[in-house]
Amino acid sequence: MDPDRIEALVTARTKAIMVTQLNGRVCDMDRIGAIAAKHGLQVVEDSAQALGGSFGGQRAGTFGAFGAFSFYPSKLLGGFGDGGAVTTGDGKIAEAVYRMRNHGANRQKRLEPTSTIWSTGSRLDNVQAALLNHKFESLPTALARRRQIARTYHAAFEGLPDFGRPPGPDEGNRHFDVFQNYEVDVGVREPLRTHLEQHGVGTIVQWGGAAVHQMSGLGFTQSLPFTERFFTRCFLLPMNHFLSDDDVLHVSTAVRSYYGFDAWKDMAAANPSDLVSEIRR
Numbered sequence: 001m002d003p004d005r006i007e008a009l010v011t012a013r014t015k016a017i018m019v020t021q022l023n024g025r026v027c028d029m030d031r032i033g034a035i036a037a038k039h040g041l042q043v044v045e046d047s048a049q050a051l052g053g054s055f056g057g058q059r060a061g062t063f064g065a066f067g068a069f070s071f072y073p074s075k076l077l078g079g080f081g082d083g084g085a086v087t088t089g090d091g092k093i094a095e096a097v098y099r100m101r102n103h104g105a106n107r108q109k110r111l112e113p114t115s116t117i118w119s120t121g122s123r124l125d126n127v128q129a130a131l132l133n134h135k136f137e138s139l140p141t142a143l144a145r146r147r148q149i150a151r152t153y154h155a156a157f158e159g160l161p162d163f164g165r166p167p168g169p170d171e172g173n174r175h176f177d178v179f180q181n182y183e184v185d186v187g188v189r190e191p192l193r194t195h196l197e198q199h200g201v202g203t204i205v206q207w208g209g210a211a212v213h214q215m216s217g218l219g220f221t222q223s224l225p226f227t228e229r230f231f232t233r234c235f236l237l238p239m240n241h242f243l244s245d246d247d248v249l250h251v252s253t254a255v256r257s258y259y260g261f262d263a264w265k266d267m268a269a270a271n272p273s274d275l276v277s278e279i280r281r
């Protein structure tokens with residue numbers, strides 16, 4: 001979300017700013033919070049991709065009225081199926097979410113009738129919760145590994161023509177990015193993706209290459225030229241904490257070779273040897 005573009009879009013009907021903390025990077029929440037305060041708006045965070053990420057030392061999901069997280073298998077904290085969580089400091093919102101997840105039922109099932117609103121069944125079952133609790137313990141290590149991989153990619157892709165990299169993990173000390181995805185922005189997307197596929201490197205275009213407003217049937221009429229252009233150029237490179245150093249070097253070399261650059265052989269060059277302080281962050 002571009003804070004420079006928000007105020008011009010606020011109307012008398014605007015109630016809230018919904019921020020998406022995309023790809024594991026938390027937006028500039030100081031500026032967004034100031035705009036919200038000025039116009040009397042709520043802030044809510046789609047933090048599905050940003051568990052553990054922070055801005056100015058404050059974690060994703062804690063800035064506004066509430067934050068939403070996804071435990072879909074491909075997420076930073078992935079379950080064996082669907083799941084999610086809402087974070088809030090507001091008891092009324094917490095109670096409303098408790099009801100909405102379980103057919104409108106209140107938490108004290110002894111009180112009858114329990115359902116007070118129409119809702120859906122969206123409970124996190126105990127088996128998923130146990131698995132997620134277990135994986136949660138190693139989340140800091142997984143995030144540190146993702147940042148290590150991002151640091152290597154960042155160094156390996158420096159200087160490639162018309163090749164936009166996400167900000168490096170050490171750029172701008174107010175952001176602590178957790179790299180749910182490593183999304184690049186290139187002028188030669190499809191030929192490059194084909195080249196990578198031929199070298200055994202899988203890639204993904206998020207959401208099938210279309211932004212929400214481009215999905216027919218949803219009734220949007222807006223034209224969003226910046227977003228539309230981005231969706232012709234962006235794709236995801238492999239990013240997961242279980243990639244080996246060899247995997248990361250292979251991906252880096254495959255990308256570089258498309259542009260006629262030498263192989264990338266050095267995982268350590270871009271990375272601090274001591275990851276403990278990183279993990280503690």
Ligand SMILES: Cc1ncc(COP(=O)(O)O)c(C=O)c1O
Nearest residue numbers: 020046048049070071072083084
């Ligand atoms: C930014 C963002 N928001 C929301 C969602 C939805 O999460 P879920 O599928 O767990 O409801 C996702 C997951 O794909 C996402 O990436």
